[in-house]
Amino acid sequence: MAKSKKAPANARKFPLVDQAEQAEKDLFSQHQGYQIPEYINANLAHTLRDYQDEAIRNFHYTQTQINPNPQHVLFNMATGSGKTDLMAGLILYLYQEHNFRNFLFTVNTNSVLMKTKDNLVNENSEKYLFQDKIEIDGEHIFIKEVERFPRIQQDNTIYIKLSSVQKVSDDLFVLKENTMGLSDYENQPVAILADEAHHYSAFTKKKNGKETKEEKEEKTWESAITKILRARDDKEKKNLLLEFTATVDFDKEVIYNKYRDKVVYRYPLNQFMFDGYSKQVKRIETSASDQDKMLNVVLLSQFRKYRAYAEGVTGTFKPVIMFKSAKVAVSLEANKVFNELIQNLNVADLLAFIKRQQVLDNADSSALELAYNFYLKSEDDLAKIVREIKQDFDPRNVLNANDNDRGNMLEKGQYEALNTLESPNNLYRVVFAVAKLTEGWDVLNLYDIVRIEKEAATNKNATMVEAQLIGRGARYYPFEINGEKSYQRRYDYDTSNKQLFLETLHYHTMNEPQYLKQLVGSLKQMDLPTGEDKKNPPIEIKLKPAFKKTDTYKTGKIYYNKSEDVPDTWFDSIDKYGINHKTDISRNLNYGSREVSYKSNFENIETKTVSVEKFNDRYIKKAIQRLDFYKFDNLKKYLPLLTSMKEFIYGEKWLNAGNIKLFLTVPKGYKVSDISPDELLKITIDLLKEYEGNFKTGYVKQRGTNQFIGYPIREYLTNYNKRVPEYDTLHMLNEVTQKVAAYEIKEEFFVYETAIVNKLEYELIERIKAYVEELKQKYNKAVYLFRMDENMHRESAKSEKLKLHQYGSRINRAGEKVDMHLQGFQPDFILFLENSDIHFQIFIEPKGMSGERFISELWKQELLLYMNDHQVEMEFEDEVENVRISGLKFYTKDDGQGTLEQLREVTQL
Incomplete structure (x- = not known):
């Protein structure tokens, strides 16, 4: 009988990761839209990157939405991706949200141990990862390095013991004076941060057979870590084990089985490198x-x-x-x-x-x-x-x-x-x-x-x-x-x-x-x-000689909307930043982290809306004190007409704090008196953090208009040079969408002789090729696909002209109109169609990313789709009447969004 083929590590399934991702998308999940607390980034030396932020959100999901909470999780993240920064953030999170005071950092090499001491406890080191003063909710928090967790612990103090796993193991199994034995890990809850965790699976990997000295040693380490983790299993608050490694071998069945339900986040090396965070x-x-x-x-x-x-x-x-x-x-x-x-x-x-x-x-x-x-x-x-x-x-x-x-x-x-x-x-x-x-x-x-x-x-x-x-x-x-x-x-x-x-x-x-x-x-x-x-050497990407002979090339135009300067006088109220700030503010109480009897089944909780009479302007003032963004000198950078903080807090065009009424959605069994001042403050801080994002993205000096300008095709579609990235060690991404190669395209619909594109972009070109003959039946003068490559005008001012900018108004999730004036972008492809009645230009943008990175790009898709529904609002500088401009949904792998079906719909005459 033939052996079944083993699934590669990148195809393995990890339930915690899948559940957390699903919760991010589920509008009825209490985790949906969760943002990591502001105090984390405020107290770290480096702002967490998107993927580190995502890792903390996934961990938060496991600790608030799963019953019982996993005691043991693994962060599988690329070398160089900042696992120690993540650890620092998790220490603050566990201290504040879950009342952990004692942290054991352990690793198997002295070099890593020395480095991490500089990272986590040595305030004088250039590598120290916390701010000089750690402050949460107005309290000064201290970090103390200890050899042994004290029995009587000081308020506002985080205790960190940094030790090699060898010493932790020796202390556990060989009783000595003034060392930490098992009883020390039983007294108070401990969070273990185990770095280079692939060394702690010797017992799992080799339960039978002859062992080397190193394997025996590592087996002892694994046993020691497990004993510490289980030391408080009979108590309500258990110990936690957070493992971190870049090199866990999921191809080995025993390793996969050990960690299958413990992996909370994965960020592989190739993704880290393709995202541009490495050399x-x-x-x-x-x-x-x-x-x-x-x-x-x-x-x-x-x-x-x-x-x-x-x-x-x-x-x-x-x-x-x-x-x-x-x-x-x-x-x-x-x-x-x-x-x-x-x-x-x-x-x-x-x-x-x-x-x-x-x-x-x-x-x-x-x-x-x-x-x-x-x-x-x-x-x-x-x-x-x-x-x-x-x-x-x-x-x-x-x-x-x-x-x-x-x-x-x-x-x-x-x-x-x-x-x-x-x-x-x-x-x-x-x-x-x-x-x-x-x-x-x-x-x-x-x-x-x-x-x-x-x-x-x-x-x-x-x-x-x-x-x-x-x-x-x-x-x-x-x-x-x-x-x-x-x-x-x-x-x-x-x-x-x-x-x-x-x-x-x-x-x-x-x-x-x-x-x-x-x-x-x-x-x-x-x-x-x-x-x-x-x-x-760069390859010269040449326009096809036959295309250069066409009327499309000689006299045709491609259209982009014009942008205009935005004067500071325009930013005269909060609504100019896309914020519909009413005096009646409705929010959800984040009761998912509270100790309630029905905690394990949030989706079925009946809710009601209550008016919070005790909410007043003091919460606004207190929240502003907690957020550095709202210091007046900084705030005025984004709100140039603001004259004082008093105007910002009480002005009718701004927060209008004296007239705000707060309405909260809460579980049906709640009383208004159940809502604590701390919860109201957190709600206010979250609100102001949302506004902060609007202020930052909303204050731009250029915005789009509905006026479209035609640029001569012969001036903007030109020969250009581009290199093909050459890799011979690609593995997972080689099979998906990212690998870039040069493809010779002979068909006349593609105007360049060669396309240097990734697999997803080439897939799009091939799908459009299959539709060309059908399009020619309707558009008998021209059916061309333009690749609008960033390299065409890289060093030229021309590149700035060939960008779309948001314009007009869109409807937000609350069904309200908000202004659109974000930065411009250049869609990768234009499908150019023409017959005797119409000049039709369709913007198409492939997107191979997923998760948060995909979501962060959705404003581009909104603009592309906005144009379809607002054709009559478009104005053209040369007063042409036969021009139509549309956009499509992002094209994703295997046409996952039905982009080609939408193309068929918009091209119907």
Whole structure:
């Protein structure tokens, strides 16, 4: 009998994730629309990203909407995605919402432990993740690091014990004085934050058979964590276990079975990278010796630095190199060779080296070729460049991190240096290491990793460690351009080489087919998109000669609506921000988190609406005090006509707080007296937070109008250049929608010879192709599909003209009209149709994203659909009468929204 085919990890089902996602969509769920509390972002050093926010919302769902609440959950998130930021947010959430005071952070490596101490308890560290002063509901909250949770605990205090899992296990199983035994975890509820959690499943993975020493050790760890988790099972408030890892192996059936009902959130590495939160990754595969690779990477790194400043990077830009060896002795020897190489470098040898390298396999590397050409063209300045290389790569700027991972700490000062490499005061350019950086290192300005070949293994275990290191090194470096930072890639669509040097990590490795096959396999297993760094010149995307001969090209126009300036005098009331603020405000009481007898079945609760007589302006004032946005100096940036906070609070055109009446929807059994002042304050804070979003998005200096301008097609549809991103280690997303490729399209309906598009966009083109002949029966003069690529006019003011802007009024969820004046966007495709009676232009936008990212883009779909229902409101500058403009719903995979059916409807004559 044939064995059933095992489902890949990315196809596994995780009920908690599915339930939380469904609850986000279910209008009758108490979780729908839940926003994480403001105090979380207010007290963190970094604002949580969308996916971190989503992770907390999912966890909140498990703790408020599932009965009994799961004690043990797993966050499976990509390396570099900010799991420690998430932990910091969860600590605040559990403290405030669920009254946890005691937190145990545990991990299996000293390097991660040291880093996390800086993150969570060391207020003087540059890496500290909380604000200097933590304040919740007007109370100052203190964080104290402890070795043992105190029996008598102070108010407003969070206790954090940070310990290696080895020590936690030893203390638990070997009774010692002044250590935490099992009884300590029984006294008061403890939330365990277990990092690098894939190490805690040894017992699960191997219940039988011969074990290695390490497996026996890890089995003990797993047992210790489980004992702590279960220590309060007989009490009403139980301990919690929150595990975090990027590398859990769900392909193993026993691991999947252990975590199937515990995974609360997943954010895989490939999605993290495609969302732009990481560097791109390229491999430089070479037959060069280790010594030659050293000089190559120094030349590349220094060129990277020069290029950054030439591109307008401000502040300090210091690209770091890491040399990864298999053994400490090899690393120490390589360190010595490197220092001698830099010391002996001279202009003549450098020129000879570059010319020799150009005829070897390095000549195929796009990055090295550009670096070589730079140095050859700078021959007159090479003496100065060599001096700068000697200065930047002096032995004093080389850090040796070769302690073993579970043994002794680094020498005094080295740990701090290793974890502050982004600091302008840190001059290190090179790190030599063996095992130190496999877990926990979160340096951002690492741009080159060099594999020292001597004694390096090529088996699967070795290449998996390399793949994990590459994933860790791919963290994005938020360099400054004109004083502004970005935490996502800027140059994904840029045809220059900015991305290659500012947003790409290069992994320098050997050119040996069997090893590379193994490495690529490991990268695929991690879903880590990489490609070989080889010459990848932009492809010229040309208009078809036949199309350029048509009347459509010669005289036709494409229409976009005109935008206009919005004067500050227009922003004279709260309704100009899309807020319909009435004196009678209706809200729902968020009773989902309250202890009520019918808590487990919210959907069936009968409700009523009550008037809250005790609500008054004091709640508005108190809420304003809690929200930094509402400080007058900041508020006036968005409400320019405002003269005082008193006007904002009491003015009839603003909050009109003296006349507000609050009506709440509550369970039928509730009395108005059951509603506490804290709940009323929370409702008021939530209301003002909603208004904050409206104020920020509503105050724009440009808005759309109903006037449409025609732009000559021959001026705006032009030849342009674009690169095809080259990856050979794509795994999951390769099979879905994201992979970009060049497709030759011969059919005349598509006006370009080639389309560089992702799979979803190509799927759309193919579906429209199948409909072309039917369209030609109705539109006999022209049926063309235009690809409106961002690259066409990237450096030109023309690109700003080819954008749609919201205009007119739309109906919100409450059935009320609100003004539309958000930013403009350029839909990816225009279907151009023409016969003797009509010039018809249809905007089409494919969307491959899902969840919150999809929802955040829905304003674009609203605009596209708005045009269909408001044709008579459109005005055209040249007073043409035979123009019609429409838009379609987003096109999603397999036409999931029925976009093509809508196309058939709108194209009926």
